[in-house]
Amino acid sequence: MSRDLMLVERHRKNEEIVTNGLQTFYEVGMALAEIRDSKSYKLVDGFDTFEAYCIERWDMPKPNAHRVICCAKAMDNLVPIGTVLPTNEGQARELTKLKTPEEQQSAWKRVLELADTGKKVTAKLVKSVVDEFTAPEPPEQDPPGPSKEMLKDLAPQGLEREALELILKEAKRGCSKKCHPDVNPNGAELMAEVNRLLDEIKKYYGMNFIQQ
Structure with missing residues (x-):
């Protein structure tokens, strides 16, 4: 066939x-x-x-x-x-x-x-x-941040805290000079970023010693 x-x-x-x-x-x-x-x-x-x-x-x-x-x-x-x-x-x-x-x-x-x-x-x-x-899989969640108790434990104490305060204050003071409009045309934006990073450090260590 x-x-x-x-x-x-x-x-x-x-x-x-x-x-x-x-x-x-x-x-x-x-x-x-x-x-x-x-x-x-x-x-x-x-x-x-x-x-x-x-x-x-x-x-x-x-x-x-x-x-x-x-x-x-x-x-x-x-x-x-x-x-x-x-x-x-x-x-x-x-x-x-x-x-x-x-x-x-x-x-x-x-x-x-x-x-x-x-x-x-x-x-x-x-x-x-x-x-x-x-069904779509749920988006991955970021791990939770450190608790207040953990931050308290991380915060430097005594001489270590004093040293860190000095380092950050001097760092901010030096940045303020280098970010002055007479020295750096983009100083205002750069200083804003410096302050943001300093805020992050304060939050991380639970410290409030940096004066704005």
Whole structure:
């Protein structure tokens, strides 16, 4: 038998499935997928595109055909993990929102776990599980800053505090001279940054000794 004759035979068989099994979305979806992928609609029925074939032959817009195919593919992806499969297109349609077969399998396993607890498997239940899988991860939170007790422990004491006060005061005094408008045209902006950094140091050590 030539390849063309085999294709014609397969095409007729697939069309019989679509005709007699519109209620069985899995068989319909897989049949339409083969018709689309083999392009048998060109050889057998003379259509230029799969879209034209779906509309003229089945009164089915291409998006609807694509949806049924995706649902059938999702069902097919679940076969390796067991014999309990979605019972209708609505359940399978929710799984198509997941990008990979592995994600679809994991979500369906979760649905079956919930079913074991007494929950009825419905499209709504499948949707709730899929939503969990597709929910964006919460943004990472910055670690909390040091507590007041920690800052108190960090604050220098005695001679160390006195030395740090002297260093920072002298540093500010020196910066004030170098940031004078007569010396540096950008002195005002530079001094503002100096003061900001000094404020950060004060907050870190819990010290209030630098005079503004």
